[in-house]
Amino acid sequence: MNAVTEPHRPYYIPNPSPYPVVLSGALFLLGLGAALRVNALTAGWWVLGAGALLAVYVLFAWFGRVIGESRAGVYGLQEDRAFRWGMLWFITSEVVFFASLFGVLFYERNIAVPWLASFNAPHSALAPFSPWPHFTAQWPNGGPAGQGFEVVNPWGIPALNTLLLLSSGVTVTWAHAGLRAGRRTQLKAGLALTIALGVTFLGFQLHEFSEAYRVLGLTLHSGVYGATFFILTGFHGLHVTIGAIMLAAMLARTWRGDFTPENHFAFEAVTWYWHFVDVVWLMLFVFVYWL
Amino acid sequence: MSAANLSSEQSHAQHHDAPPRGITRWLYATNHKDIGVMYLVFGVLMFFVGGLLAELIRSELLTPTMRVLTPEAYNQVITIHGLVMVFAAVMPITTGFANYLIPLMIGAPDMALPRLNNWGFWLLPAAAVLLVLPWGLKLIGIGTGTIDTGWTMYAPLSIQAGPGADFAFVAVLLLGLSSTMASINILVTVAQQRAPGMSWLRLPVFVWSWVITALLLIAVFPALMAGCIMQITDRHFGTHFFSASGGGDPVLWEHIFWFFGHPEVYILLLPTAGLLPHILATFARKPLYGYKAQVYSFCAIGVMSIVVWAHHMFTSGMPTDVNIYFMLSTMAISVPVAVLFFCWFGTIWRGSMTFETPMLFALGYIVLFGIGGLTGLVLSDAAADQQYHNTYFLVAHFHYALFGGPIMGIFAALYYYLPKMTGRMYSEILGRWHFWLTLAAFNLVFMPQFLLGIAGMPRRIPDYALQFAPLNMVSSIGAFALGATQLLFLYNILRTAFGTSGAVASARVWEGSSGLEFTLPSPPPFHTFATPPAID
Numbered sequence A: 001m002n003a004v005t006e007p008h009r010p011y012y013i014p015n016p017s018p019y020p021v022v023l024s025g026a027l028f029l030l031g032l033g034a035a036l037r038v039n040a041l042t043a044g045w046w047v048l049g050a051g052a053l054l055a056v057y058v059l060f061a062w063f064g065r066v067i068g069e070s071r072a073g074v075y076g077l078q079e080d081r082a083f084r085w086g087m088l089w090f091i092t093s094e095v096v097f098f099a100s101l102f103g104v105l106f107y108e109r110n111i112a113v114p115w116l117a118s119f120n121a122p123h124s125a126l127a128p129f130s131p132w133p134h135f136t137a138q139w140p141n142g143g144p145a146g147q148g149f150e151v152v153n154p155w156g157i158p159a160l161n162t163l164l165l166l167s168s169g170v171t172v173t174w175a176h177a178g179l180r181a182g183r184r185t186q187l188k189a190g191l192a193l194t195i196a197l198g199v200t201f202l203g204f205q206l207h208e209f210s211e212a213y214r215v216l217g218l219t220l221h222s223g224v225y226g227a228t229f230f231i232l233t234g235f236h237g238l239h240v241t242i243g244a245i246m247l248a249a250m251l252a253r254t255w256r257g258d259f260t261p262e263n264h265f266a267f268e269a270v271t272w273y274w275h276f277v278d279v280v281w282l283m284l285f286v287f288v289y290w291l
Numbered sequence B: 001m002s003a004a005n006l007s008s009e010q011s012h013a014q015h016h017d018a019p020p021r022g023i024t025r026w027l028y029a030t031n032h033k034d035i036g037v038m039y040l041v042f043g044v045l046m047f048f049v050g051g052l053l054a055e056l057i058r059s060e061l062l063t064p065t066m067r068v069l070t071p072e073a074y075n076q077v078i079t080i081h082g083l084v085m086v087f088a089a090v091m092p093i094t095t096g097f098a099n100y101l102i103p104l105m106i107g108a109p110d111m112a113l114p115r116l117n118n119w120g121f122w123l124l125p126a127a128a129v130l131l132v133l134p135w136g137l138k139l140i141g142i143g144t145g146t147i148d149t150g151w152t153m154y155a156p157l158s159i160q161a162g163p164g165a166d167f168a169f170v171a172v173l174l175l176g177l178s179s180t181m182a183s184i185n186i187l188v189t190v191a192q193q194r195a196p197g198m199s200w201l202r203l204p205v206f207v208w209s210w211v212i213t214a215l216l217l218i219a220v221f222p223a224l225m226a227g228c229i230m231q232i233t234d235r236h237f238g239t240h241f242f243s244a245s246g247g248g249d250p251v252l253w254e255h256i257f258w259f260f261g262h263p264e265v266y267i268l269l270l271p272t273a274g275l276l277p278h279i280l281a282t283f284a285r286k287p288l289y290g291y292k293a294q295v296y297s298f299c300a301i302g303v304m305s306i307v308v309w310a311h312h313m314f315t316s317g318m319p320t321d322v323n324i325y326f327m328l329s330t331m332a333i334s335v336p337v338a339v340l341f342f343c344w345f346g347t348i349w350r351g352s353m354t355f356e357t358p359m360l361f362a363l364g365y366i367v368l369f370g371i372g373g374l375t376g377l378v379l380s381d382a383a384a385d386q387q388y389h390n391t392y393f394l395v396a397h398f399h400y401a402l403f404g405g406p407i408m409g410i411f412a413a414l415y416y417y418l419p420k421m422t423g424r425m426y427s428e429i430l431g432r433w434h435f436w437l438t439l440a441a442f443n444l445v446f447m448p449q450f451l452l453g454i455a456g457m458p459r460r461i462p463d464y465a466l467q468f469a470p471l472n473m474v475s476s477i478g479a480f481a482l483g484a485t486q487l488l489f490l491y492n493i494l495r496t497a498f499g500t501s502g503a504v505a506s507a508r509v510w511e512g513s514s515g516l517e518f519t520l521p522s523p524p525p526f527h528t529f530a531t532p533p534a535i536d
């Protein structure tokens, strides 16, 4: 790191770059494609596909460029700190996103369902006007017009998945310790283990979803319970997928010889993200599966 | 990309200070001033698009019966007017000021994350196109036009709306991403890039106002994004978040929307409330009064604005104790806002004031936003709100709050900083005409709407009973005048930016100005503060 020896080096301001505007274009195509597709317009698939390809290409190019700059040594302490704070604020916004989804779960469970059922309370003046006289408050709830379903047993796959993700939090920390001590084999082994645990988690999760659909009758259509269940576990699964891809990128970079014991911001950012995904899962296990 | 290649490019960039040429200067921009200017230009452009939609609304309401629009088109026009003004006009303009001014005010070489900065900007045109594209698609026979639910997109109306609603929800997702990226960048910049000696409590008030704004955006926009995803799954994937038949609740959407929507009011307001003291102090030729009180008020407003949202839902049918909580907390938020007003009065008190255009707009801000705030107190009364909520009283209230506040503030700030940005003075005579005509026309549009609301004219309805006709005609004539007046403004800024007739602006621009941005030449060079300035 040059910055330690050169306290007055100027802040690195990148040259004009095509990636941001192209990435915005890719997201425009993705949004347009999605909006067309959900309205059953076949062109949506093509637009979505083009947007996805473009997005993948730009992400590779943009991250490649930043990695190249990092290897060329243009980043000093100040840039490093800016990246760190940027990542922390990004994770904060993700925390808000998941907190909102949990808020939805609590609202539906503790306010919306009891409220709807209160129409049917024994001495309620509103009872004669209740559209669903037999509806009672309970959780899980598929709604007054919903069909029956069973819920996932928390002490089967979900408990196992909790174990997997918690262990992956340990292995990624072990990998980080290896990196800081200069033990590259430990770093590689730790990363590979973490990825393996994450992918196994995802496999189990997919299996659980398919069981839910085929055996339990628990689907997106299963009223508020199905809706909150799938949006929370689904978005969490998406984040595990993104985290696993980022971990794989870190493993590839390790193999290429990147990262030193002092300078490995990208690796640390990914571990922060992974721990965040971990904590979200713990909340999910407690409030979605267990209680 | 080889390392040698990179470092040669880098030294190349450091050796000359001229902006890149051609269209890629803007498309590929990493310079905070260029990106700031793009935000400003885009925002002003969309201000005129939103204004044109407002003229359509008032043309329809000029006389009773439907003459100009169909009821369906009317609903779409009011919806897009709201969304465009909030997300595509006011927010981009205030973000543009943040990008342009914050590095100059804190002595930083640029924003901390320049490429992220450009990404945030270019998401905006993408979102704006998605928002209005359904009108284009309708012309070729696809869909029914844009979203027509009103900008609040309430369920279950939004669940039953045509394909335009999906485009709007996707657009809001892109807008959320854009705002989140811009906010992250601003927070990192202020935390990391301050010149040595620029401690937190020496930051200019404008910078503070944007710190709070950025924190609010990160704290609430992801919730709206989650809500938009739930709307899309309710519409197309069979979920029942907002439908009672599945145990869900349409009121849940209102909670999500206003959990975002009320802080959004302060997101729109705070940046200009932060610029106002700079302008007042300059033209009162006094240091600004109550710096710490203003900073703490911003913090208090930021925290309180997150816990008062359901005052928008008094008529949605919530339990009485919930209504009372939201009524009292809403009334409490007027305390820190009143502190800001007192600080502004303290700043101009016994100053040797002159009334250049920015000062006129700043004083207009205080008066009009004051009316908006006081009528807001009327509406915050849960019992009174039952009467006023769905009437034109509310429409008049929030236009006093949002035109009287942010847009008057934007005019003030544009006139104030235009000489700094372009190096030339705008036409003072045209500027003053712009102010006085805007003030008169604005009141002509919205003062009658208070009366219409008290008389019981419902909002969001394209037609009205005959007894409302005279005041509606006054309001519409005011709207045409207000729209025409803005052409003066457009001519004035174009003439300043591209013409050569304006007087050359000095570095300080104004006799009473202070701050790091006024130590730089007008216009400032392409790169500024490559080495941090000395703070006294």
Ligand SMILES: [Cu+2]
Binding pocket: B261, B262, B265, B309, B311, B312
């Ligand atoms: Cu509000």
